[in-house]
Amino acid sequence: MRINRSGTSMNNSTETGTPLKRTDYCGELRAAHEGREVVLCGWVHKTRDMGHIVFVDLRDREGLAQVVFQSDRPELAEEAKRLRNEFVVGVRGRVRRRSAVNKDIPTGEVEVEAFELRVFAASKVPPFVVADPPQASEELRLKYRYLDLRRPKMQRHIRLRHEASLAVRNYMSRNGFFEIETPILANPTPEGARDYLVPSRIYKGRFYALPQSPQQFKQTLMISGFDRYFQIVRCFRDEDLRADRQPEFTQIDIETSFIDREEFFTLNEGLMEALFALAGGKVERPFRRLPYAEAMEKYGSDKPDLRVPLEMRDLTAVGGESSSEILKATIAGGGELKCLLVPGAGALSRGQLDKLGDKAKALGAKGLVWIKKQDGWKSSLKMADADFEMIWAALGGADTDLALLVADKRDTALKALGEIRRAWPMEDAARKDRLEFCWVTDFPLFEWNKEEKRFVSMHHPFTSPHEDDLGLLETEPDKVRAKAYDLVLNGVEVGGGSIRIHDMDLQRRVFKSLGLTDKETEEKFGYFLEALSFGAPPHGGIAFGFDRLVMLLAGEESIREVIPFPKTTSALDLMTNSPSAVTERQLEELGLKLRG
RNA sequence: GGGGUCGUAGUUCAGCUGGUUAGAACGCCGGCCUGUCACGCCGGAGGUCGCGAGUUCGAGUCUCGUCGGCCCCGCCA
Numbered sequence: 001m002r003i004n005r006s007g008t009s010m011n012n013s014t015e016t017g018t019p020l021k022r023t024d025y026c027g028e029l030r031a032a033h034e035g036r037e038v039v040l041c042g043w044v045h046k047t048r049d050m051g052h053i054v055f056v057d058l059r060d061r062e063g064l065a066q067v068v069f070q071s072d073r074p075e076l077a078e079e080a081k082r083l084r085n086e087f088v089v090g091v092r093g094r095v096r097r098r099s100a101v102n103k104d105i106p107t108g109e110v111e112v113e114a115f116e117l118r119v120f121a122a123s124k125v126p127p128f129v130v131a132d133p134p135q136a137s138e139e140l141r142l143k144y145r146y147l148d149l150r151r152p153k154m155q156r157h158i159r160l161r162h163e164a165s166l167a168v169r170n171y172m173s174r175n176g177f178f179e180i181e182t183p184i185l186a187n188p189t190p191e192g193a194r195d196y197l198v199p200s201r202i203y204k205g206r207f208y209a210l211p212q213s214p215q216q217f218k219q220t221l222m223i224s225g226f227d228r229y230f231q232i233v234r235c236f237r238d239e240d241l242r243a244d245r246q247p248e249f250t251q252i253d254i255e256t257s258f259i260d261r262e263e264f265f266t267l268n269e270g271l272m273e274a275l276f277a278l279a280g281g282k283v284e285r286p287f288r289r290l291p292y293a294e295a296m297e298k299y300g301s302d303k304p305d306l307r308v309p310l311e312m313r314d315l316t317a318v319g320g321e322s323s324s325e326i327l328k329a330t331i332a333g334g335g336e337l338k339c340l341l342v343p344g345a346g347a348l349s350r351g352q353l354d355k356l357g358d359k360a361k362a363l364g365a366k367g368l369v370w371i372k373k374q375d376g377w378k379s380s381l382k383m384a385d386a387d388f389e390m391i392w393a394a395l396g397g398a399d400t401d402l403a404l405l406v407a408d409k410r411d412t413a414l415k416a417l418g419e420i421r422r423a424w425p426m427e428d429a430a431r432k433d434r435l436e437f438c439w440v441t442d443f444p445l446f447e448w449n450k451e452e453k454r455f456v457s458m459h460h461p462f463t464s465p466h467e468d469d470l471g472l473l474e475t476e477p478d479k480v481r482a483k484a485y486d487l488v489l490n491g492v493e494v495g496g497g498s499i500r501i502h503d504m505d506l507q508r509r510v511f512k513s514l515g516l517t518d519k520e521t522e523e524k525f526g527y528f529l530e531a532l533s534f535g536a537p538p539h540g541g542i543a544f545g546f547d548r549l550v551m552l553l554a555g556e557e558s559i560r561e562v563i564p565f566p567k568t569t570s571a572l573d574l575m576t577n578s579p580s581a582v583t584e585r586q587l588e589e590l591g592l593k594l595r596g
Numbered sequence: 597g598g599g600g601u602c603g604u605a606g607u608u609c610a611g612c613u614g615g616u617u618a619g620a621a622c623g624c625c626g627g628c629c630u631g632u633c634a635c636g637c638c639g640g641a642g643g644u645c646g647c648g649a650g651u652u653c654g655a656g657u658c659u660c661g662u663c664g665g666c667c668c669c670g671c672c673a
Contacts, residue, residue, distance in 0.1 A: 050636090051629040064633095071630070085623090102633055125624060128607055135608055135622075139665045192673035212673075239672040240597090362599095362669090460673040558666095569666065 020090035020118050027063020031109045033095040038112060040065060041120075043150065044087045045130070047080070054080040058091065059130075061155050066098070066111040067091050079117050086123035086130060086147075092116035138560075142574040145565055157562045161550045163278050165232050168252055168546075171274045175267060177228040177254070182217035184210060184234070190516065190524055191461055193237035196247070204591030210236035210248075213543055215460060216528055218255040219500055222539040223531050230254045232546060241569045243558040244492070244548055248567075252549075254497070255541030261483070261499060265289075265439060268487065268495070268542060272437060279553045281435050287487070288438040295440050300338075300418015302443070305491025306436035310421050312414070313339045318394045319407060322387040330407040338406055338413040340421055341395050345402035346372040353380070356420055360406060365416035369405040373397070381405075422491060437489050442466070445482035446513065454515040459484040461510055463498040464540075470506075477513050487544070494549055497542025504532040 022041045024033070042060035049055075052071040057064050069080035083089065093112040102108030127144055128136035132153045141148040148154055169179065188195045188209035195209035211217075213235050221229045231253045238247060252271075256264060266286070273283045288306070295304055298311045319327040319337035327337060353370050357380070360368035371379040377388040395403060404420060406413040426432045445465050446455035455477050457463060465473060466481040473480055483499035501507045507529060511521045521529070547559040560566040567573050587593065 046633080048632050048635055049629090050632060053630045053632080055632050055635090057633075066633070068631085098633095099631060100633090104633080108633085125606070129623065137603090137608085137665065139603090140607080142665085189673085193671085215673085237672060240670085242672085243667075245672065457673050463673085568664085570664080572664085574665090 020092060020116070022090070025062035026058050026060045026065035027107060029065050029095060029107045029110050029112070031097065033110060034097055036095050037092065038095055039090060039092045040067070040112060041090045042088070043130075044083050044085055044089060046085065047083050049081055052077070056080060056083055056091075058089070059150075059152075061159075063107060063152070064105050065107045066102070067093060067114050068111050069114050069117070073115065076114060076117055079119075080114070083119070084123065084125070086126050086150075087119055088121040088123070090116075090118040090120060139568075139574065142560075142566070142568060145575045149564060154561075157550070157554050157556070158564060160278065160554055161562055164275055164546070164550050164553060167274050167278060168230075168232060168271065171271050172230040172254070175228070175270075177230040177256075178226060179231055180221060180226065180229050181231065182211070182214040182221075182233065186211045186217075187524065190520060191457060191514070193239050196236045196238050199590040199592055201590050212237050213251060214253055215462060216525075218253060218541060219462060219536075219539065220528070220531055222255055222257045222500075223534065223536045225537075227257045227537075229256075229541075241567065241571060243560075244545075244551070246547065246559060246563065246566055247571055249559070250546040252495075252544040252546050253541070254543070255539060257537040257539040259540070261485070261540070264540060264542075265485075269437075271544075272487075272489075275549060275553065276435060279555075281553075283435055283437065290438050290440050291442045292440055292444070293442070296414055296418075300414035300416075300421060301491075302440055303486065303488045303491055303493045304418075304438070304440075305422055306438055307426060307431050307434055307490055308421055308424050309431075310340055310342060310424060312417055312421065313341065313395060315339045315391060315394060315405065318391055319405075322383060322390065324381060324383050324387065326381070327407050335408055336410045336413055338410075338417050339391075339395065340404045340417045341397055342402045342404065342424070343398065344400050346374055346400045348372075348402055356404065359420060359423075360416040363416045363419050364412050365406045365408050367406075368416070368420075369407070371403040371405070372401070373399050435489060437487065440486045440488055441484075442481045443484040443486070444478065445469075445480040445484075445510075446477050448478065455513060457510075457514065458482065459496065459498050461514055462500045462507070464501045464506075465510070473509055473513055483540070485542075487542070489552060492548060492552065493545070494552070495542050495544035497540065499538075499540035502532065502536040502538050504529050504536075507532055 020039050020041070023038045024040060026040050026042050029038070040058055040060070042058040045057040045059035045064055047054065047056050054069040054077055056067045056069065058067050069077045071077055091112060091114050093114040093116070095110050095112055097109060098111050126147055128134060128140060128147070130147055130150045132151055134141055134148065134151060136148075149158065172179070185198060185208040188197065188207060189212065193212050195212065198208040198210065200206045200208060214231065214233055218229055218231075233251055233253050234248055235251050236248050239245070241247065254268075259267075269283070269285050269287055273285065276283050290304070292302055295302055297314070298304070300312060315337040316331055320331045322328065331337060356370070357368040367380075369379065369381045371377065371381070371388060371391065373388070373392060377385055379388065391403065397403060404417060406416050408416070443458050445458065445463060447458045449456045459482060464483045466483060469480040485497060486493050487495040501510060508521070511525065547563055550562040551557070551559045554562055556562060565573065565575065572578070
């Protein structure tokens with residue numbers, strides 16, 4: 001029987017006619033299987049042809065097993081010699097102990113002595129070798145994703161994803177939550193991200209939108225009395241991509257009624273504990289609570305990485321009393337002086353300090369001032385020794401420390417030093433492996449949008465304002481705090497949510513503050529406002545980025561590593577070539593016409 | 597929308613200030629080998645240097661454009 005690499009299927013080599021029915025997964029064979037006759041099915045991972053003896057590593061989703069073809073069955077050995085990588089085969093044989101154990105693989109104590117071989121399918125030479133780590137660009141991996149997914153690591157990731165979704169469903173169900181589906185064809189929304197639009201054939205000129213999240217539906221479910229809802233659900237946002245952002249992504253969406261914030265946090269902390277148990281991670285509870293204002297002031301970020309043991313300090317008062325004209329002028333002009341004290345970093349070279357300065361400038365700061373106390377004061381800023389003494393005393397710095405200062409507009413200074421803080425190398429490996437969760441709370445309800453020249457919701461328009469700030473809604477909207485919270489893990493925003501508005505009148509006031517006209521409000525949210533008037537329970541919820549969570553569980557730095565078929569950063573699917581053109585007829589049916 | 601970076605055998609890369617025949621490793625093909633597991637040894641094939649213009653006596657190398665990968669800013673309620 002000829003074996004070729006055309007990719008077409010071939011006949012069975014031994015022509016026994018009996019079907020080869022798999023008895024075991026390759027990766028599950030152990031010493032306990034010794035003596036058993038087994039049938040394995042899988043892909044040829046590698047062959048080692050020694051002349052009169054041929055070794056074949058056979059791979060399936062559970063792992064590798066070594067199959068041996070010996071010369072006492074010459075015909076079989078001849079067949080085995082023609083096997084090539086990625087052929088799909090079935091093997092009948094007997095499990096026996098190896099003469100030399102391979103400690104690198106779990107099945108390394110045993111091997112299978114083959115007495116029947118069937119080639120189910122040949123394979124062309126693959127464009128890259130299916131092995132870890134991949135010796136292929138991400139571009140090639142994405143084009144041949146079906147081959148990339150055969151790699152043991154990708155198989156582990158996809159399995160981990162399954163286990164994570166199972167853990168979520170078990171945990172939520174155990175806590176009384178129902179998984180309830182919501183529409184994928186929904187309404188476009190005036191707020192938030194760009195929508196993916198779906199034209200309606202029946203109503204020409206009208207569009208569905210793919211949901212950015214099931215927000216209104218899940219709140220509606222609360223009004224319907226379902227009380228505890230969750231869903232592992234696909235969401236769509238037509239915005240630019242990143243390592244942690246895909247146009248379609250998966251959320252763990254949760255909503256509850258009649259529960260206060262603390263109870264809700266506890267529930268979610270338990271969910272995180274259940275998830276990270278999958279990776280053997282230890283989760284310390286309760287999680288730290290960090291008001292937004294404090295997070296910005298200390299870490300220059302609303303998603304601080306708390307593994308980095310550095311905090312920022314405000315030195316505006318001290319800087320104002322210094323003799324430095326630059327500092328005094330900046331502060332007099334409404335700027336602030338922020339400082340990051342880095343213990344033990346006084347030995348940093350001039351070149352390293354310049355690089356930090358470049359980084360600060362790239363983030364919009366006018367410059368970075370560094371101060372160290374080694375053989376007298378050294379600094380990028382000329383000041384009197386008394387000024388240095390004053391700053392050092394305010395910081396409580398040691399002789400070996402390094403102080404990094406930015407005097408600028410408050411936001412700019414915090415952002416620049418916050419970014420330097422975030423990127424500070426973690427020499428301590430144990431610290432790097434820690435799981436530093438924190439709840440960032442009390443976000444502002446609104447933020448100013450420069451392009452649209454109006455306030456927009458920082459979270460979303462259904463977020464409840466803090467009751468103490470209700471009076472500011474119309475007068476000083478930027479001062480209103482929201483009952484919104486994010487869950488942050490090691491500098492990654494893994495989830496965000498809020499206590500919702502359940503009062504129709506308050507909801508109307510918020511829409512008004514956002515600059516929505518009565519007409520827009522009625523059109524887009526009319527049904528929802530009416531629903532709120534039929535007895536809406538107090539409720540709130542959260543949505544977690546499932547891809548990001550699985551990414552962190554897998555120890556990866558891109559969600560593409562845990563999504564079976566991801567898109568590139570320019571939103572292409574390199575395997576299917578989507579998106580693609582449609583026929584004129586399709587457009588016509590939808591009442592659409594392409595513009596030149 | 598903007599910035600950075602990369603694109604050279606099937607793959608990962610090297611290729612100096614522009615200069616004769618574009619290299620290595622892995623993979624692939626053929627041969628040898630009875631205990632390999634990064635098998636080994638011998639031999640071989642394999643290139644539109646992403647694509648298109650331009651500069652030049654001469655372009656993988658320089659310039660511009662374009663397509664694509666990755667990273668970042670904006671954006672992402």
